[in-house]
Amino acid sequence: xxxxxxxPLPRSFYARDPVAVARDLIHKQVVRRTREGITRGRIVEVxxxxxxxxxxxxxxxxxxxxxxxxxxxPGKLYVYSIHARYCMNAVTGTEGVPTAVLIRAVEPLQGLQxxxxxxxxxxxxxxxxxxxxxxxxxxxxxxxxxWDLTGGRKIWFCDATNDGPEFSVAASPRIGVTSAKDLExxxxxxxxxxxxxxxxxxx
DNA sequence: ACGGGGATCGGCT
DNA sequence: GCCGATCCCCGTA
Numbered sequence: 229x230x231x232x233x234x235x236p237l238p239r240s241f242y243a244r245d246p247v248a249v250a251r252d253l254i255h256k257q258v259v260r261r262t263r264e265g266i267t268r269g270r271i272v273e274v275x276x277x278x279x280x281x282x283x284x285x286x287x288x289x290x291x292x293x294x295x296x297x298x299x300x301x302p303g304k305l306y307v308y309s310i311h312a313r314y315c316m317n318a319v320t321g322t323e324g325v326p327t328a329v330l331i332r333a334v335e336p337l338q339g340l341q342x343x344x345x346x347x348x349x350x351x352x353x354x355x356x357x358x359x360x361x362x363x364x365x366x367x368x369x370x371x372x373x374x375w376d377l378t379g380g381r382k383i384w385f386c387d388a389t390n391d392g393p394e395f396s397v398a399a400s401p402r403i404g405v406t407s408a409k410d411l412e413x414x415x416x417x418x419x420x421x422x423x424x425x426x427x428x429x430x431x
Numbered sequence: 432a433c434g435g436g437g438a439t440c441g442g443c444t
Numbered sequence: 445g446c447c448g449a450t451c452c453c454c455g456t457a
Contacts, residue, residue, distance in 0.1 A: 275449070284449070294442060311450045312439045330449060360450050404449055424450095 267339030287326030
């Protein structure tokens, strides 16, 4: 267990436009450490949300108690609830400009047994396929809203691309949104069986 | 493989 | 009151 290879991405990684961060988060890894143990996985699907110019973004209509974290500095975790479940984002860009990247799916790599017990013993492929399933498998909830992703505690993202297979990034419209359907702001590992929604996209 | 419907609840109008 | 950046189950093929 070489601690250094799971070093958290620095704030400068997040302090860029959300589309660039979204594309670059593909094949990075999520590390979650709790009392129960470590879970870790490879990010295979994300979506960019562009803030006040994006009618699908939570921050489109301005600041509210829920979306407050999106307006803060980059490199923080934004957790929200929907349909009695949780989803997680990384806050990106510049403080005051409320952009973020939703993490939609992860390929589980470590702590599979823990993930299985946190979820209801699902099929292997369904452990973290979908934003709310992912949060359940990694024990992410409202208590982690606003958490700093650069400190290497509790939860962080890291660059572990040296040991990964070849891959290419595909783009498509975002899943489940009812406005701005035309924008291709969903990015995923082309052909991966661990993504939710379409595995390939033909424009 | 794909699609429709119900569960469920916090946040916002 | 309404409505999701969802999930799961149960139809059809």
